[in-house]
Amino acid sequence: MSPTLKRTPLYECHVEAQGRIVAFAGWEMPVQFAGVIEEHRAVRTSVGLFDVSHMGELDVVGRRALDFIQHVTCNDVFKLTPGRAHYSGLMTPRGTFVDDLLVHKVADDHYFLVVNAANKDKDYAYLCAQAAGFDNVDVRDRSDDWAQIAVQGPRALSVAQKLTAVNLAEIKYYRFVRGAVDGADAIIARTGYTGEDGVEIYVPPADAPRVWRALLAAGRDEGIVPCGLGARDTLRFEACMALYGNDIDDTTTPFEANLDWIVKLEKGPFLGREALLRQRAEGVRRRLVGFEMVGRGIARHGYPIMAGSKEIGAVTSGTHSPTIGKALGLGYVPVALTAVGSEFAVEIRGQQVAARVVETPFYRRQRPA
C-alpha cells in the first residue's frame, strides 16, 4: 500500500482483531472484521463499534461564526442552541453540495463541524476562502486532535453507559455533551450513520485505543462486534442516508437528493440560495428515488437507468440489503418516474433488468412506544 496513507489511532486494534484493511479516502481503514452481514446484523439487533476517526473535524470560532456558517450552509444555524447539532450541506453558489456535514453548536462563537474524510482538505480550503470575507471568523482543522468512535445499535446506549457518569439517555437525538468516557475528555453526541440509536464519541487520539477496548469489553455480554466500512455502508444505505460521492456531489442539489428538509430558504441569504429558489420555482427535473430490483441482478453505483433504449438516469448506490433481503438501489430519475410503483430498467452488464420504485427509507427502526 502507498506509504502516504494515514492510519487512525485505532489501526493497531484493527490489525489485532484481524480486520481487513483497505485504502479509503487517503486512510488505511478496516472494511470488515467477521463479515459485512454479521456486523450489519449485530448493529440492527444489538450493538456494533465503528472507528470513524478518518472523518474531518473543523472548528469555526469567532464573533461572527454564526453568520459565517449561515452563509456557507443551507440549514438554519440560527435555530441551534448550544449542545444541539444538525445535518446540513456545505453549498456551492450553484446550490449543489461541496459536502454534507454535521454542524454542532458549542457556543455562540464556536461551532464544531464534522465532514467527510475524502472532502476534509477541500472543505477546509473552501471554508478558509469564504471566511476571508468575514471579520472575526477563524476556521481550524482539528482532525488530528480527535478520534471518533461510533457505538450504534439498540443496545448502544446501555453499553456506552458503563464507561461514563453522563446520563446518556438524557442526551436527546442530535444533541451532544462534553464529558468523561473511560476517563477521556470526550464529546458524546446522540448521532449516527446507521439508522439505529447510538452515540458518536469524540476522544483525544491518545485515549482512543483504551476507550475502544473498554467499549468492546463493556459490550461483550451484548455480543458487540467491531464493524468495518462495509457494514457502515450497508447500514446507511438501508436507512437511505446519503453518501457523498455516490448519492450527492457538487452536481446535485438538496432538492434533487430528497433533502428538502435541510434547506431553509427563508433564513436569509446564503451560498446557493438564488439557484435553489430558482429550482424550487421551476421544479426539479430529476429526483433521487429508492427502488427494488424486479428481475435478477444487483444495481451498483454508476449503472445506467433505462427507459426502453434511452438512458434516463443512473444508480448512485445499490446492494443486496441484508435486513430486507432484496436487491435495492438509489438513483436519479426524471420526476415523472418518482412515484412509488413506477417502473424502469437498470442496465447490468449489458442486460436490462426491471426495477420498481419503492418507499424510502428502506429500513426504519422501531422506536420504543
Place this chain on the structure above:
Amino acid sequence: MADPSDRFYTHTHEWVQVSGEQATVGITQYAQEQLGDVVFVELPPAGKKVGKGEVLGTIESVKAVSELFTPVTGEVAGGNAALESHPELINRDPYGAGWVVKLKVAAGAADGLMDAAAYEKFVAEEGGH
C-alpha cells in the same frame, strides 16, 4: 484450510476439477475470503462455448462485483442451481457444495494450470498477509 490437491488452480483464483469429459469450476477459499459474503451469482446458459480465460459468470458480494473466468476451454453443461437461493454456499463450502459451473471439456483441458502447492505459493506471495 488447505486447498485440495485433487484439482487445479488459476491466477484469478478459480479451481477446476476434471473427471473424464466433465470439468467442475468454482472459486478458491482465498477468493471467497477476499470477496466476503456472497449474495448473488449469475450463471452462464447451458450450451455456451467458452475459451480459457473468458468470463463464465459473475459473483457478487455485498460490497463488490467479481467476474468468474473459466480455467478451461469447453461448453457449459450447467450451473449450480442451489446458488440462486443460497449464494452463501460459496463462502461456506467453496470446494464442495459451493461449486459454480460444470463444463464439457476435451482431454488435456487443464494442462498448464497450477497444482495446489503452486497455487498456495502464489497466494502467499500475492496476499502478503
